Amino acid sequence: MTTSIIGYPRIGAQRELKFATEKFFKKELSEADLQAVAATQRQANWQKQAAAGIDFIASNDFSFYDTTLDTAFALNIVPKRYQELAVSPLERYFAAARGHQSEAGDVKALAMKKWFNTNYHYMVPEFDDGTEIKLDLTKLLSEYREALALGITTKPVLIGPFTLLKLIRFTGQTQLSDVQEDFVKAYSEILSVLATEEVAWLQLDEPGLVFDLTESDIHLFKAIYTALLPQKQTVKVLLQTYFGDVRDVYSDLIQLDFDGIGLDFVEGRKTAELIQTHGFPADKKLFAGVVNGKNIWRNDYQKTLEILQTLPKDSLIISTSCSLQHVPYTVSAEPELPQDILRHFAFAEEKLLELKDLNDIFYHGQVDSLTANQALFASERYQGNQAVQAKVAALGEADFTRTPTFAQREAIQKDIFQLPKLPTTTIGSFPQTADVRKNRLSYKRGDITKAAYDTFNQEKTKEWIKWQEAVGFDILVHGEFERNDMVEYFGEKLDGYVFTKNAWVQSYGTRCVKPPIVWGDIARVQPLSVADSVYAQSLTDKPLKGMLTGPVTILNWSFPREDISLKASTLQIALAIQEEVLDLEQNGIKIIQIDEAALREKLPLRQTDWNSEYLDWAIPAFRLVHAKVAPETQIHTHMCYSEFTDIIPAIDAMDADVISFEASRSDLSILDALQANGFRTQSGPGVYDIHSPRIPSVEEIQNVIRQILTKVPAEKLWINPDCGLKTRGVTEVKASLENLVKATQDIRAVL
Incomplete structure (x- = not known):
């Protein structure tokens, strides 16, 4: 034995x-x-x-x-x-x-x-x-x-x-x-x-x-x-x-x-x-x-x-x-x-x-x-990219520092966007219904052309943009109908990854993910999301968020190489995502969300081991992604289902303009930590749980917003669900979000 x-x-x-x-x-x-x-x-x-x-x-x-x-x-x-x-x-x-x-x-x-x-x-x-x-x-x-x-x-x-x-x-x-x-x-x-x-x-x-x-x-x-x-x-x-x-x-x-x-x-x-x-x-x-x-x-x-x-x-x-x-x-x-x-x-x-x-x-x-x-x-197993390695080696302190200061940017963006109090938005994705999945599969199998595939996704985007406008959302999203996964989708367009067909891993319950595998040095060789975001923005006069996954999350939700450090791989990915951010900005996308849902996952479980410097490179890797954007461009990030209360100062140091995070299942306990640490970043604690099929009532969401307002100033607060909505059904999503907007508008009216 x-x-x-x-x-x-x-x-x-x-x-x-x-x-x-x-x-x-x-x-x-x-x-x-x-x-x-x-x-x-x-x-x-x-x-x-x-x-x-x-x-x-x-x-x-x-x-x-x-x-x-x-x-x-x-x-x-x-x-x-x-x-x-x-x-x-x-x-x-x-x-x-x-x-x-x-x-x-x-x-x-x-x-x-x-x-x-x-x-x-x-x-x-x-x-x-x-x-x-x-x-x-x-x-x-x-x-x-x-x-x-x-x-x-x-x-x-x-x-x-x-x-x-x-x-x-x-x-x-x-x-x-x-x-x-x-x-x-x-x-x-x-x-x-x-x-x-x-x-x-x-x-x-x-x-x-x-x-x-x-x-x-x-x-x-x-x-x-x-x-x-x-x-x-x-x-x-x-x-x-x-x-x-x-x-x-x-x-x-x-x-x-x-x-x-x-x-x-x-x-x-x-x-x-x-x-x-x-x-x-x-x-x-x-x-x-x-x-x-x-x-x-x-x-x-x-x-x-x-x-x-x-x-x-x-x-x-x-x-x-x-x-x-x-x-x-x-x-x-x-x-x-x-x-x-x-x-x-x-x-x-x-x-x-x-x-x-x-x-x-x-x-x-x-x-x-x-x-x-x-x-x-x-035997030889990995691909090397000397140009990428040289870019990482040449990085200096200025590459990780955004100017002007957060407070100055906040004032500039408030004047430009003219958003109401408690601006409403979603985290990014909308339901990936059977027809969405069928369209993707048909394209992968070669049953339809790229033009037919894109046309279908554009019609879905148009449908949901129109719906968001009708409901009254302040900041819109395009719905991400072209994306199979928030990491694999980007990995497929980056050089240095390999992909599996059936290598599924359980994330929770019936939710499975298929992590891409880092095989070589990572480089951006084509736009990742620009065309979809630009098309969606052309459909509305309201601001639309460009949606990206951050470098730490891409690395943490991949199977990483073992021959180089996690830091080196993450910085390579950060440079690739930085190129995409600047491309989105140049093409008129002025609000860009860079999700870092997995920020904490590689943090040592023991605080006594935190001198391993994980946060000392993970936080700068995020800053590297957005350090070069103009002050008028608003950077969002999103985090979910991790213990964040003991790293609040590090999250604030990411220097994003707005952060949304899961909060509903944890009874908004993170709010006390934000308050205690003098959190400066505008924040959107999730007001309802998207991992449950139940539809929250207007009154329920109003009660949650009122509770949040006892801890977060109204001028700093955004209203959004906990996470993306790709796994949910259309009926429940529309009913829940309609209640979210109605609850927000009612409270906004008496502020």
Whole structure:
């Protein structure tokens, strides 16, 4: 038993689960049929891992929406508003994830946040005063038994009690300390049930341990497991960590009665040092995360073997650094890419084989796979662009500094645009309906000409421009009907990227993305969006926003190269986007939004590691994009679903003129941080949640705006939804936005 994975993708190799779930939402598929699709996907995952020779195969890592939400429901951490719905258990689960709207009333969804430093989003568990911890292990047990029926013994996976408690949002008088004992009892009962079921191993995921921990955090962790571990009976407990190292608790961790400890050797900066300094107990199994679960490049066996050779061989389990849900299914689904490129990639399936190779080399001395791997890494793989490298090298301080000052620009722009108080706009995209997707697919297949493709998109743009004018929006957008994705679309027009056809990765729920791959140095070789923006602006006398994705987000939502620094790649992209910004400006687009939704993702999870200078290059990279525009050009940016409150000064230092951000699911908590930091940038906190299909009423939006106005001055406030609207339906979008504009106009009238 020497190989393990932490988790596996669950959307389906051809996104089968995604499509089935969306049909279920539309009542086009029964719950029984949806469950059948899910069972098929789980079976395929387990059999794939078993065929690859993986010893520790995960179960209960499957999810219809989110594993954190699954764990919360398993413990009955389900707010009263969902408990009271007269729906099936699965529909109640989806109501918590997406919200629920019926004649009986509306129910908002749980908050959604980024999962640590990834582009995956988790649902924030909510604990109200009526919550009573009690177990429902139906899902965990049924999936364990499903695998067993296939002849596959698995280790069930749950979010561990420490991390779950730290992620929970307590909404009433109940505090964490009030429920600590209840959590220990609940997880003790889980161990008892699993012992009865003769489960050999339970994996408890505790990524919360890789943050900077306070003394109270450490005390909580030790108290939980000191009480819990004596209850494990015959079940062996694997404490699994990922996304960093556990420097604050390692010496305590190895003293506790865990049977296995999973450590990250990819992102864990101090993991190897901790073992060298403190040792590792001979009576525990070390699950060494040496195969990268987040990037798609082949593992360098020689470097990995050098790590493995420093570890206690008798205790060693070779593992992934995190769940493989963060990478696509398989390279074999990409027949259109040439082999000289594909051979450098390892998706989830290929990473299973890498684990087997490493096991065979390390434990059995089989050298054929090592020799082949060494030859791969000795070969030339990347394209270089000397001109781009020279441009980056020549950058100086003036290239990152915009003039005149923010205050001067604000006055100039106020005089030019003559906008009303509380100007209304959207984040950029409008619904990508079936006909929009069909038009794009027909063009890709060669069924229609480029002229026919463009004409269709222009008609859609014209339709939505006319609608925005009729509703009364102050700043318009063109709708982005030509864009498949906010990163892939731009990558396809930049030199240095390669693209996949089926390399989908889950972002949240049924939302999947297909990250482009940085293969060479990045350069702008053609306009990216100018023609579409210029056409849209020609249709209206109102200002129209040019829509771009920022360099940090493009890099963070791509699979980056590993041979050069993230900083160098980001600056290359920034220079390309800068050229586009200046081209838009020259063509009469005077408001340009440069989205940086993923700004925080590469920021170290530990504040004590922030001296890694990430913000010292990420923020200037954004400034580089817009530093040369005229003061009359208004620069917007947008951010969503991340913890921004502790980097507010850095966000202000981006020197944008306006920033919009997700706020509705987090109850506008970011507003206090803006106020406390004297935030100067004009801001647009999202006034309703676009990730839910429910339509907010005029009164609801008015209440939100009034609440915002207690924290943000009216002259600094913009009104907009949380995020782009491409994934939503036309009917709900139009109704919601009509209510948004009406609510704004009513409040504006009395200011």
